Amino acid sequence: MSYFSEIINGTKTLLTGMRITGKYFFVNLFTRRDVITQQYPDNIDTLEMFDRFKGEITLFHNENNEHKCDACTLCEKACPNGSLEVLGDKAKDPETGKNKRFLVKHIYHLEMCTMCGLCIEACPQDALEWGQDFHHVEYDRSKLTKVLNKPGSKIIPGLKG
Amino acid sequence: MILNIFTDIHELLLGLMSEEAAHILELVLIAAGYLGIFAILGLLLVWLERRVAGFFQLRLGPNRVGPMGLFQTIADALKLVSKELTGTVKADMQLYKLAPYFVITTALMSLALIPFSYEIHAFDINIGLFFLTSVSSIGVIGIFLAGWASNNKYSLIGGMRTGIQMISYELSVGMSIVTMVVLAGTLQISEIVEIQKDGWLIFKGHIPALIAFMVFMIAGTAESNRTPFDLVEAESELGAGFHTEYSGMNFAYYFLAEFVNLFIISSVAVVLFFGGWLSPFGITDSIPFAGLFWFGIKVVGVIFIFMWFRWTFPRFRIDQLLTLEWKYLLPINIVNIVLMALMVWLGLTF
Numbered sequence: 372m373s374y375f376s377e378i379i380n381g382t383k384t385l386l387t388g389m390r391i392t393g394k395y396f397f398v399n400l401f402t403r404r405d406v407i408t409q410q411y412p413d414n415i416d417t418l419e420m421f422d423r424f425k426g427e428i429t430l431f432h433n434e435n436n437e438h439k440c441d442a443c444t445l446c447e448k449a450c451p452n453g454s455l456e457v458l459g460d461k462a463k464d465p466e467t468g469k470n471k472r473f474l475v476k477h478i479y480h481l482e483m484c485t486m487c488g489l490c491i492e493a494c495p496q497d498a499l500e501w502g503q504d505f506h507h508v509e510y511d512r513s514k515l516t517k518v519l520n521k522p523g524s525k526i527i528p529g530l531k532g
Numbered sequence: 533m534i535l536n537i538f539t540d541i542h543e544l545l546l547g548l549m550s551e552e553a554a555h556i557l558e559l560v561l562i563a564a565g566y567l568g569i570f571a572i573l574g575l576l577l578v579w580l581e582r583r584v585a586g587f588f589q590l591r592l593g594p595n596r597v598g599p600m601g602l603f604q605t606i607a608d609a610l611k612l613v614s615k616e617l618t619g620t621v622k623a624d625m626q627l628y629k630l631a632p633y634f635v636i637t638t639a640l641m642s643l644a645l646i647p648f649s650y651e652i653h654a655f656d657i658n659i660g661l662f663f664l665t666s667v668s669s670i671g672v673i674g675i676f677l678a679g680w681a682s683n684n685k686y687s688l689i690g691g692m693r694t695g696i697q698m699i700s701y702e703l704s705v706g707m708s709i710v711t712m713v714v715l716a717g718t719l720q721i722s723e724i725v726e727i728q729k730d731g732w733l734i735f736k737g738h739i740p741a742l743i744a745f746m747v748f749m750i751a752g753t754a755e756s757n758r759t760p761f762d763l764v765e766a767e768s769e770l771g772a773g774f775h776t777e778y779s780g781m782n783f784a785y786y787f788l789a790e791f792v793n794l795f796i797i798s799s800v801a802v803v804l805f806f807g808g809w810l811s812p813f814g815i816t817d818s819i820p821f822a823g824l825f826w827f828g829i830k831v832v833g834v835i836f837i838f839m840w841f842r843w844t845f846p847r848f849r850i851d852q853l854l855t856l857e858w859k860y861l862l863p864i865n866i867v868n869i870v871l872m873a874l875m876v877w878l879g880l881t882f
Contacts, residue, residue: 378860385845392588392844399587408592 420503425486428455429502430477430519437527438520439498442474449493454483473526477519482512496530538651562654570640573795574788575605580832581791581839588843615780620683623777627681632778632785634674639792642668646799647721649809649823660721661713661800665706668755668796671789672698675757675764675774678786682777690773693763693850697754700857701761704751707865711744711872712737712804715881725808732812734805736882740872745805747861747868752797753841754853757790760845761853798834799827806830 398404409418420426432438442459456478464471491499509515541561545554579594579602586593594601619628644655645664657663672694679691715737716724727733734741754761765773775786802808807830809823848856875881 378864388844389840393840395590396584396587396840399590403592405590406592407590410592 420505422503423501424503424505425488425501426505427481427486427502427507428479428484428490428499428519431498431500432521432524433527436521436524438474438524439496439527439530440474440477440520441496441526441530442472443495445493445495446490446499449489451487451489452483452485454480455490456480474520479517479519480515481507481517482515566640566643566654570636570643570788570792571609574791575609577791577795577835578608578787579605580835581842584836584839585843588840609784612780612784617780617782618777620777622683624681624683627677628777629782631674631677631681632782632789634677635671635789636785638667638671638674639789639796642796643792645721646796647725647803647808648827649821652824653722656720656722658718658720661709661719661724664721664796664800665702665709668793669698669702671793674789675786678778679774682774684777686770686772686776687774690764690766690770690776694757694774696850697757697761697763697853700854701751701754701861704747704857704861704865705755707862707869708744708748708751709800709804711740711865711869714869714872714876715741716804721803721808724803725810728807728810731882732805732807737872737875738882740868740875741805743864743868744872745801747865748801748804749837749841750856751861752801753838754857756793756797756838758794758838759842760847762847763850763853766847794835794838795831798831798838801834802827802830806834 395405399406411418430438430440440457442457444457444459447453447455447457456476457474458476458478459472460475461470461472463469488501491501507515542554542558545557548554549557582604583593583595583601585591594604597604597607619625642664645660645667647653647656675694675698676691679687679689679694682688712724712733713719715733716727718724718727724733728736734745737744757764765775767773770776775783778786809827811822811826
C-alpha cells in the first residue's frame with residue numbers, strides 16, 4: 372500500500388514546491404517587490420549599499436568634528452601591506468600636565484588596501500570603521516592616498532587614551 | 533483571409549510557370565516559412581525561458597537589448613553565428629558534423645504537423661500523431677551521434693544517458709497519447725481538434741484524461757531533456773553533456789532544437805487536451821486570426837508549466853529516473869488506458 376501513498380505524498384510535496392516558486396514568480400512579474408537585482412548605473416543616485424559592505428576604511432567623526440583615534444599605531448602594525456600610516460605627536464595635556472599622544476595625520480593608501488579589515492579589528496578604540504562608498508576610480512594614482520582625519524579634528528575629550 | 537493569400541500566391545505562380553514547377557516552388561516556400569518559424573520560435577522561447585527564470589529566482593532576466601530584452605537572444609544568436617566552428621582532433625568528423633542536422637531536421641518535420649490554426653497546417657495526414665511520435669524519436673540519434681562522435685567522455689556519458697532516458701520516456705509519452713486517441717477515436721490531428729468543438733478532451737475524459745495529462749507532462753519534460761530530467765547535459769557532472777565539444781552555430785542548432793522540441797511537446801499537449809486552436813468560448817471562425825491567437829495563448833500556458841517545473845525541481849539521479857518511469861509511470865499508464873477504454877465502451881465520457 373505504500374506504493375500508492377508514495378505517489379500521493381510525492382505529488383503533494385511537488386505541488387508544495389511549485390506553490391513556493393510560483394509565488395515568487397507572480398509577485399515579481401507584477402510588482403517586482405522581491406527583486407534583488409540592482410540596475411547599477413541607472414540607480415546611481417538612489418543606490419544605498421548594505422551596512423556590512425566593505426567599500427573603504429573611514430575614521431569615525433562625530434558632529435563636533437571629533438574622532439576616537441589617539442595615534443597608538445596598532446592599525447598601522449596590523450596592516451599586512453602597509454596601507455596605513457599614522458603620524459602622531461606628543462604634547463602636554465593641560466588638565467593632567469602629563470605628556471600625551473595625539474593624532475596629526477591618519478594617511479590611508481587606498482591603492483594598496485585589500486579591504487581585509489584587520490586594522491578595524493585591531494583598533495582598541497573602535498575608531499576605524501567601514502565606509503560603504505565604492506566609487507574610487509581616479510585618473511591619478513596619487514589621488515588615492517587619503518587623509519582620514521578631517522582638518523581641525525580632535526580626539527573626543529575624556530576618552531581613555 | 534490567410535487562405536486567400538495562399539490562393540493568390542498559388543494563382544500567381546501558376547501564371548508564371550507550369551503546374552509542377554509551381555507545386556515544387558510552393559513546397560520550397562513553405563519549407564522556408566517553416567525554417568523562419570523554427571528560428572523565431574527558438575529565439576523567442578529562449579528569451580521567455582530566461583525572463584521567466586529571472587522572475588522565479590528574484591532576478592529580472594535580460595532586459596537591456598530592445599523592449600523588455602526581446603532582442604537579447606537575437607544578439608546572442610548573431611554572436612554564435614560569428615564564432616569559429618571548432619572540433620576535437622580525434623573526433624569522427626563526418627558524424628560530428630552530421631549530428632546537429634538530425635536534431636533540427638526531426639524538429640522541423642514534427643513542426644510541420646502542428647496545427648497553428650485551421651488554415652496554417654502544413655502536413656495533415658490520417659496517421660498524424662503516430663507520424664509525430666515516430667519522427668520525433670529519430671531526434672535521439674542526433675544526440676547519440678553527437679555524444680559518440682565527439683570522442684569525449686562527458687559527451688559519451690551524456691549520449692548514453694539520452695539513450696536510456698529517451699527510450700524509457702518515449703513509452704510513457706506514447707502511452708498517454710494512446711489513451712487520448714482511444715477517447716478521440718482518430719489519429720488525424722485536424723480531426724482530433726474538430727472533435728473538441730463541444731468540449732476539450734481533458735474535460736470529456738475527466739479522470740483518465742487528467743491522469744494522462746499529468747503523465748504526459750512528466751514524460752514530456754523528460755522527452756525535451758529539461759530539468760528535472762536533464763541528465764543528458766547535467767552541468768555539474770558532465771560539463772555540457774553531449775554538446776560539450778560543439779561551438780558556434782552547431783551548438784546553437786542543439787540549443788534551438790531543444791526549445792523547438794519544447795514547443796512541439798506543448799503543442800501536442802494543447803492539441804490532445806486543450807482543443808488546439810479552438811477558442812474556449814465557441815466563437816472560432818468569426819475572426820481571421822483567432823485560431824492562431826488561441827493556439828498561441830494555450831501553448832505559452834503549457835510552456836510556462838514546463839518552465840515552472842524546470843525552476844522548481846532538482847535533478848534526478850539516473851536510477852531514480854528509471855524507477856519513476858518503469859515502476860510508476862508505465863503501470864499507471866497501462867491501468868489508465870484500460871480505464872479509458874472501459875469509459876469509452878460504457879459511454880461514461882461527456
